[in-house]
Amino acid sequence: MWIADKWKDYEVLDCSNGEKLERWGKYLLVRPDPQVIWNTPRKLPGWKSRNAHYHRSKKGGGEWEFFDLPQQWSIHYRDMTFNLKPFNFKHTGLFPEQAANWDWFSEKIKNAGRPVKVLNLFAYTGGATLAAAAAGASVTHVDASKGMVTWAKENAVSSGLKEAPIRWLVDDCVKFVEREIRRGNHYDAIIMDPPSYGRGPKGEIWKIEESVYPLVQLCAKLLTDKPLFFLINSYTTGLQPAVLTYMISTALKKFDGKVTASEIGLPVSSNGLVLPCGASGRFESIC
16 A cells, blocks of 8 residues: 655544544544444544534535634645645545655656656646646646636645646646647656546536546557656545556556556554555556
């Protein structure tokens, strides 16, 4: 398992009975997590002194209950700053477990010995975009949500990356990739974090089980002859590491490199165990 264990401003303090107790900077949040199927004793005082609690509804969705939490605050990871705010479906604007991937590809970029062009698809609030740019890459950031792209730009400014070579695009990821192929553009690395289900800016439907492999095949046409890396992340139960390995190995078979895949996770401070948070598949050049 690849573990995001270098955080200072974030930690999973405990998890029990379908929920996790997290520290985001100086604030404690309780949020639901479908992986937490155990019902262990909640001994930490933070369970009761939380600053906010997201309650999931049996009818679907849910709502936040706030006790003492600002509308927005920030946390840091290495040289990056992320602006956080609670919004729909329990989210805060950041997936901290992705730091395990940020560290991996940042080293690849720094040690490439050449300029690196990165394409980040389903790029959300820009965690991977900022990490790649901070490592020295030029990045094309694509997300279908205008609000998320705006948020990502704000994170870039807060991280001192306002002038970094980042191209910000609000677009349907599949249609953007198809256009880039027609334009003859290529990238040294591609990152994608596709949702299980989503809609593009013009109502395009995305279902990951039906759509992700054709997209990976398209992305193979966008990679340079000697790509640096390819990364895909998934929170969908059906896309286990072995599935990601098989998918990447077949779609990128013409390139010389190795494919690895694993669960990603976050350490739990109260007991030293690890909370699983989805899976990632990686291709990296062997030259």
